[in-house]
Amino acid sequence: MTHEFVHESRPGRVVFAVGARTRLAEEVDRLGLRRLIVVCTPEQADLAAELTLPLRDRIAALHPHATRHVPTAVAATAVARSREASADGCIAVGGGSAIGLAKAIAKDTGLPSVAVPTTYAGSEMTPIWGLTGADRKTTGRDPRVLPSTVLYDPALTLTLPSRLSLTSGINALAHAAEALYAPDGSPITALMAAESARALAGALPRVAADPRDLEARSDALYGAWLAGSVLGATTMSLHHKLCHVLGGAFDLPHAETHTAILPHVLAFNLPAAARARTALESAFGAADPGGHLFHLAEDLGAEMSLAALGMPEDGVDTVVAQALATPYANPRPVTETDLRAMVGNALTGEAPA
Numbered sequence: 001m002t003h004e005f006v007h008e009s010r011p012g013r014v015v016f017a018v019g020a021r022t023r024l025a026e027e028v029d030r031l032g033l034r035r036l037i038v039v040c041t042p043e044q045a046d047l048a049a050e051l052t053l054p055l056r057d058r059i060a061a062l063h064p065h066a067t068r069h070v071p072t073a074v075a076a077t078a079v080a081r082s083r084e085a086s087a088d089g090c091i092a093v094g095g096g097s098a099i100g101l102a103k104a105i106a107k108d109t110g111l112p113s114v115a116v117p118t119t120y121a122g123s124e125m126t127p128i129w130g131l132t133g134a135d136r137k138t139t140g141r142d143p144r145v146l147p148s149t150v151l152y153d154p155a156l157t158l159t160l161p162s163r164l165s166l167t168s169g170i171n172a173l174a175h176a177a178e179a180l181y182a183p184d185g186s187p188i189t190a191l192m193a194a195e196s197a198r199a200l201a202g203a204l205p206r207v208a209a210d211p212r213d214l215e216a217r218s219d220a221l222y223g224a225w226l227a228g229s230v231l232g233a234t235t236m237s238l239h240h241k242l243c244h245v246l247g248g249a250f251d252l253p254h255a256e257t258h259t260a261i262l263p264h265v266l267a268f269n270l271p272a273a274a275r276a277r278t279a280l281e282s283a284f285g286a287a288d289p290g291g292h293l294f295h296l297a298e299d300l301g302a303e304m305s306l307a308a309l310g311m312p313e314d315g316v317d318t319v320v321a322q323a324l325a326t327p328y329a330n331p332r333p334v335t336e337t338d339l340r341a342m343v344g345n346a347l348t349g350e351a352p353a
């Protein structure tokens, strides 16, 4: 067999170190930014204020109003605030919600951003933006929303609660898994995705056992960086499609939804995706990665029932209809019956069939 692929490297600088937070001013200087808007969730306002203290002369606005899935009204307010403040750049401190809001600002204004991620979601490495209207989430790609610089400091993840650490880590694992069977993967993305899965599968039980274990935190964040990178570089399949529909239709929590769905999609897809199956078997040291992940996540305290996360009992029809409405890539053809079985099992928290 001969090689055939297209690989595109994205611009962007990554600084990864315990204590990287202290290099924020230096990185902002490198970009020549003078009037910054800082975005974060309300819960992380104190952290954002503390991290940006050395830059206080250059902070034009602190905007702690990020919420999950970036509602269009929340985005519009943040864009208006950045214009009022005549900001020339943005700093996002937090998880995918904060980084998503910085992306919404960049999408409308073109402002460059520095991201300081504190979860494993990986949005900081992608040119993908997302906005949520009345009951549906819209996403798109725009190179302008990719942060110019990303500062990864594993010490900032020590406060991430145990359960969210686990589910956020499985959110990252989902990016790696789907990159391994992506229709547009390359040898580089395959290496990165397999390494990501290895790092995450090894780190997550250690983080669960001791959330203050800095080496385990460093391994998990390293895996999350690689996962975000391949998320940005490849096309995701059924798993991300289902999570996107569920998040938009029922406002379900992001990382938890990924955790409840991924075992079912892996059990369905891996028989048709040899490379992903081999990489995940090796990462977990177990055959049947879907079933293994389900029991691992459940044993470590994750909620595996979408109903318990807020999906209505009669919501399966909505999910199936939206998932069937637009085509998407997948290594295995998916019928309505397959979808009903997967979503039905995830709704009640059954192990994969």
Ligand code: NAD
Binding pocket: 041, 043, 044, 067, 068, 069, 070, 094, 095, 096, 097, 098, 100, 118, 119, 120, 121, 122, 123, 124, 126, 127, 128, 129, 130, 156, 157, 158, 159, 160, 161, 164, 168, 171, 231, 254, 255
């Ligand atoms: P999040 O950003 O909503 O964070 C969840 C909660 O945890 C928030 O209350 C936050 O303040 C808190 N938190 C975050 N880090 C913490 C820490 N270290 N210590 C204590 N509390 C902390 O959750 P998320 O899972 O990171 O992001 C989910 C969002 O990101 C979704 O909207 C999703 O669609 C988006 N996302 C986008 C992409 C992309 O490429 N565009 C990729 C992944 C996720």
